[in-house]
Each structure stands twice: as C-alpha cells, then as structure tokens.
Amino acid sequence: xxxxxxxxxxxxxxxxxxxxxxxxxxxxxxxxxxxxxxxxxxxxxxxxxxxxxxxxxxxxxxxxxxxxxxxxxxxxxxxxxxxxxxxxxxxxxxxxxxxxxxxxxxxxxxxxxxxxxxxxxxxxxxxxxxxxxxxxxxxxxxxxxxxxxxxxxxxxxxxxxxxxxxxxxxxxxxxxxxxxxxxxxxxxxxxxxxxxxxxxxxxxxxxxxxxxxxxxxxxxxxxxxxxxxxxxxxxxxxxxxxxxxxxxxxxxxxxxxxxxxxxxxxxxxxxxxxxxxxxxxxxxxxxxxxxxxxxxxxxxxxx
Numbered sequence: 351x352x353x354x355x356x357x358x359x360x361x362x363x364x365x366x367x368x369x370x371x372x373x374x375x376x377x378x379x380x381x382x383x384x385x386x387x388x389x390x391x392x393x394x395x396x397x398x399x400x401x402x403x404x405x406x407x408x409x410x411x412x413x414x415x416x417x418x419x420x421x422x423x424x425x426x427x428x429x430x431x432x433x434x435x436x437x438x439x440x441x442x443x444x445x446x447x448x449x450x451x452x453x454x455x456x457x458x459x460x461x462x463x464x465x466x467x468x469x470x471x472x473x474x475x476x477x478x479x480x481x482x483x484x485x486x487x488x489x490x491x492x493x494x495x496x497x498x499x500x501x502x503x504x505x506x507x508x509x510x511x512x513x514x515x516x517x518x519x520x521x522x523x524x525x526x527x528x529x530x531x532x533x534x535x536x537x538x539x540x541x542x543x544x545x546x547x548x549x550x551x552x553x554x555x556x557x558x559x560x561x562x563x564x565x566x567x568x569x570x571x572x573x574x575x576x577x578x579x580x581x582x583x584x585x586x587x588x589x590x591x592x593x594x595x596x597x598x599x600x601x602x603x604x605x606x607x608x609x610x611x612x613x614x615x616x617x618x619x620x621x622x623x624x625x626x627x628x629x630x631x632x633x634x635x636x637x638x639x640x641x642x643x644x645x646x647x648x649x650x651x652x653x
Contacts, residue, residue: 353393357418359386360398360407364415365443365470367404390414416486419445420621423489427623442625445470447479447491450542451510452614454571455590456640457492463632467625475545476614483617489626490618492633498653502617505634508641509611514552514604515592516584521602523581529604535561540577540585543569548586552610586610590640611642617653 362372363383373380391398398411407415426442429435444467448457453471461469472482476494483491483499498504516524524537534557539549554560566583568574574585575592584604595601616633618626 352417353390354418354421356386356390356393357414359383360390360411361415361418363387363399363405364407364411365445367406369405412487419443420489420619423623423625424621426625441466441468443468443470444490444625444629445472445488447472447474447482447488447493449474449476449479449492449614450569450571451588451591452476452492455510455588456636457633459639460629460633460636463636464625464629467629475543476612477547478545480617483619490616490629490633493615493617494612495617496613496615499617500653501620502653503620503630504653505616505630506644507614507616507634507637508643509613511589511642512548512552512586512610512612513589513592513596514549514584514608514610515578515587515596515601516604517579517581518599518602520578520581520584521604525604529556531557531559531561535563537563538583539563539565540568540574540583541565542574543567548610548612552586552608555610556605556608589642613644614641 359372359376362375363369366372366375369380369383369387373383376383387399394410396410397408398414400406400408422442425435429437444464446469448471450473453473472479472488474482476492479491480493480495480499482488483502492507496504496506525533527533534553541549549563549565550560566577568577568585571588571591574587575595577583578585578587578592578601579595587601589609592601596603614637616630616637618630
C-alpha cells in the first residue's frame, strides 16, 4: 500500500527542485521532507531523488510523481460528487506542455478560466510537445500533432498565423533589390532554438532551393519581436504579436501576403475527470477566439 504523505513529499521535491521549497509548499520543515523521501526510498529499495541543484527525479521517482499527480486529479473529481470528502491539502496543480508563442498570445486567457488550480507549464516546440504526453510527464498539451496520443483526446484549436517580418531599415540593408534566393541566403534571420523549423518552412514556400541563412538564437517570443524591430534579423512572428507594428510601419513583411499557418491541437488525458474537462472547455474557447479558423471546423478525436 502506497503512503501518500510520503509520495506528496517526493512529488514536491521533484517539481520544486529542492527540499527547502518542497518544505515551504507542504508547510513542514526541510528535515521532515528529507525524512519522508528517505523512508519512501528505503521502503521501495530504490533511489527516487538525485540530490543536487536542482534536485531531480530518477526514472522511478518520476513515475511515482506522475502517479500522485494523477491521483490528485481523480480525488478532485470525487469531491465534485462526494461533498463529504475532506478538502484537499493544497491547490490542484495542472502540468501542461505548451509552445512559447501560444503562451505569449492566447493561452493565459485559458488559464484564467481555472481560478482554483495552479499551473506547472512545460515550454516546448509545438512539434515536440506531444512527446511529454507520451511519457506521462503532463496531463495535456498544446501541440501541432493532430493524431491523438494513446489514451488522450485531440481537439483542433485553429492555426497560429506567422508572418516573416523585419524592420524597414533591415529590408533596405539586406534586400535592396528585393527578396530573392541569393539575398535570403545571406540575410540574418532569428531562430528560437534548435527545434524551431518555422523559418525553414516559410523559406520552402517562397524559394525552391530553401536557403539556409545565418541566424541569431533568441529563445523568447518577445525577444523575436524586439530583435526584428531592432533590425537584428527577420523572423517568423505571430500575427497576434506584430499586427500593430505592421499597421504602424515599424515592421514589414519580407513577402507581403505570404503568411505561414501552423495548426494547433489540444490533447488531454482521458482519465483525469471533470477538472481537465473544464480546462479543455476554457482552452478551446480561448484558442478559437483568437486563432485562425479553417472554413470547416473538425471534431475531437480519441486515441
């Protein structure tokens, strides 16, 4: 039989990264947290936490952490139907994978629809966020993958529209004779990180040879906008972040009228009850309010 006070201590250490922060979260002393984790390790005969700065979970520790978080979701669902159950010791924490541009443009609105919950967001590229669901690390994800992860439901959100944008001064310096393959191969661009393929995808739509330009690495959505405004390079910026700059002439499109639409999907675990159902409604409402919608919306699918 698993001891859930011990499991809660383990999960707090893994998610906060330290025994001290876990103690603050659980309203006990760091020594008490350490004793609980040590006792759990002794009972299971396995190391569960790698002590360090920060502390991290072993494979076994992460599996137990995921288990206790799912139990908390199920218990929350029970409280909706069995009001005689005692209240939870702490707010429910929802661990979700989301891409940075969604977080910068529309996802916060969905979070405000869940006032009784805390969020633990994992940032990853939309082409990779579904992997967090497959590994059981999160209970839901904003992803570019339409195919449902096994055990999950998939719902279309709409498309995040990107535009290849740069400052007028940058355009005069690097594209004095217009945008062509030669100038595209030499003009610096902006890239979020090594997973970011948006610039390459857009280049493939405007150039047969798909040049590989030099790049600045800027791993933040607002830094992308600021970098373009400052003339560092051109980048694929969400229409939602640069529409005002385009209208005012502070930014221009490299090729006018050639946006890149990235369809997004909301995938959630199907075993997590009414809390995630409420979150799904909030996410779908927030996403569909601002994302570019296809002419024929699709229904959700289960994996």
